[in-house]
Amino acid sequence: MIKAMEPRYQPPNRQKLSEQLIPALFENEKAKLFQELQSTQAVSLTTDAWTSRSAESYLTITCHFVNKDWEMCFRILQTEKFHGSHTGERVGYELKTCMTSWGIQNKVNVMTVDNASNMTVALEVAGAQKLGCLAHTLNLASNKAMSIQSLQRVLAKVRSIVTYFHKSNIATEMLKEKQLALQLPQHKLINDCKTRWNSTYQMIQRFLTQRPAVLAALLDERIKRSKTISGMTAQEVQICEDFVSVMEVMLTATLVLCEEKTPTSGLILPLLRKLLHHFERKEGDSDFILTLKNAVGQNLATRYTDNNVRMFLEESSALDPRTKGKPCIQAEPWERLEDKLSLMDFNVNSVKTETDARPVTPVDIPQINHSPLPALPNIPAHLESGNSTDDDLDDEISKPNEQKVARTALESLFGEDEVLVTGEEFITPAELARKEVESYKGHKPASMKENPLKWWKENEVYFPKLASLARTYFCVQATPVASERVFSTTGDIVSATRACLSPERVNELVFWKKNMKF
Incomplete structure (x- = not known):
């Protein structure tokens, strides 16, 4: 085709691709x-x-x-x-x-x-x-549950059944026939990988969903059931159901952490706190559930206990607008953030409050969803009266909008300790940092489905220094x-x-x- 379209064109050969084009790219x-x-x-x-x-x-x-x-x-x-x-x-x-x-x-x-x-x-x-890695941490904690002897016996039986259907073509055809007759989804059974606990969860979950079809296929006389396959008692089925019910939250947490486009480090402590609460003993738990919760909960309680790691995660959760109001965020992270902000160079001209940036509308007047118009310039009285000349207009245009305030010797000496807000009021960097943090804390938290990066992009103008700090935390992923x-x-x-x-x-x-x- 290339030769027919352009006979003079010579496509690159293997040597040119390998030695010139790919290295250049x-x-x-x-x-x-x-x-x-x-x-x-x-x-x-x-x-x-x-x-x-x-x-x-x-x-x-x-x-x-x-x-x-x-x-x-x-x-x-x-x-x-x-x-x-x-x-x-x-x-x-x-x-x-x-x-x-x-x-x-x-x-x-x-x-x-x-x-x-x-x-x-x-x-x-x-x-x-x-x-x-939090996903690795959850995998290690979940593997503690796999070491429970009663669960190991059940898993061995489920694996033998799944392996039998994977190896036998006739058994697979019979399973599809029974699924169609029982109006079940025509899904294959899942075999697990012992290094990934979530595959074991999915294996048991799929087995419970397809259990009626599996039993009907195994009881059909047209197939020869292997002697290694033994039936499951009602107690063993209950163990499978309890395992799926208790460990579902672990699978959900693992899936949440696989996101690449949104920051996840701020979710570690809230997720860990929720998991620890989930694995607490509750009234009515069976012996197997108590053993399962104890194995997983004790392992999770030993994670992320290093003081430096803990402080980083607390500050990351505080800067995440989705989790800043969670109970795991106490007063100390906010104080540390204020200290970090006070050490940053503030440019007061870039600091805006929500009151400054948004128009104030009287309560009795319905608010109309329009962008606010820019404020009109102040017109001098002699120009407004109409008694003005071209020279007056030239004089007004030549005047600067704002007069520069000359820095005194004291301001030059103490410029690092004080920030000029207006011509009459001075405020320390610590006080300015405190006000920005308090304003951020009082802002309505973002919903859990909202992207925190998008939230900060829209609110950066109100919290400029916290936004700058958030970039250094949000680049860290949980996995x-x-x-x-x-x-x-x-x-x-x-x-x-x-x-x-x-x-x-x-x-x-x-x-x-x-x-x-x-």
Whole structure:
């Protein structure tokens, strides 16, 4: 087709693509990302390791930041081949080298990683604060429930039934027939992965939904039931139902944390508090439910107890308009935020209150949803009377709108201690910070379905310093799920037919695939 359309055109060959075009695209996108990172206020990193089909180990480092338009941005920084064992010192050195090469070593304060011990050492070497992945934390707590013996016996029976239907074509056809007869959804049974607790939850949930069809298929004389499959008692079925009922909140929390476009670090403490309340003992709980709640609740109670991590999460929740009014936010986080604001350089001309920015309408006059018109200029009396000349108009136009207030020697000396609000009143940075925090606290909280980034974009004019501070907190995510999702991309790139790609080419292709905007 190309030859018919333009015989003179020579498409690039494999060598030109590999040695010229792809490296050029990589360098171009890398330069764009470097400029983007230099203009952002704060950056948060996540990292994870993976192994290619050729048994080569790679370390992928990703970053999150909030741009000037209040959009959550996700970028790949590098995918480098990792030599040797994954010790904390070696991983920390790679992180520090990456931050230095991108010029963000002073913009990274917190990193979200899994709860492995080597990552604690790695972040100490890199000079960043560690935030444990909440999804990994929930997975570890849920695995405590899987260790309950009565649940293990039930899971073994469910797995044997699911495996039988996956391996037998006749049993699968019979299951579809029974589903149609019983008017059940024609869904396949789900087999679980022992490293992901939510897959076990989904396996049991699907089994309970399809249990009538499963029993009817197993009792049909046209199939030969395996001797390893045994029936389930009413008590075992009740255990499955109790497990699904109690653990549903854990699955919901896990799904909430997989969001990439909205900040999630402010949700950690409210979610943790809700989960701890959910796993408290209640009257009427069965023995199995009590054992389940005790196993999961005790594990969750030991999480995020580090003082520095706790303070960061409290401040992040306070800056999230969805969670600022939650009971987990006490007085101390607000005091710390006031202290941080008082140390920032205030520009009083950019500070507006809601009363200043919005027109005040009398109560007895119905409010009309129109944008307020700009205020008319004050007209001098001699101009308003009509007795004016062109010279008078020229004089009025030449006058400045506002007279500059000359700074005195005392103001020059104490300028760092006092902020000029009007020509007659002085206010300290601490008092200005307190007023902004109090105004923000009194503002109506955002709904849980609202995007906090959009909220701050609309309200930045009222809380300018809190908005600046929010950017540094919102770039931190509760989970490094973005890094793990890169694995699917790398699986497509380093496929079975391309397993011999060089590490340099893997880095370029992954970087270009995930960062380039088409």
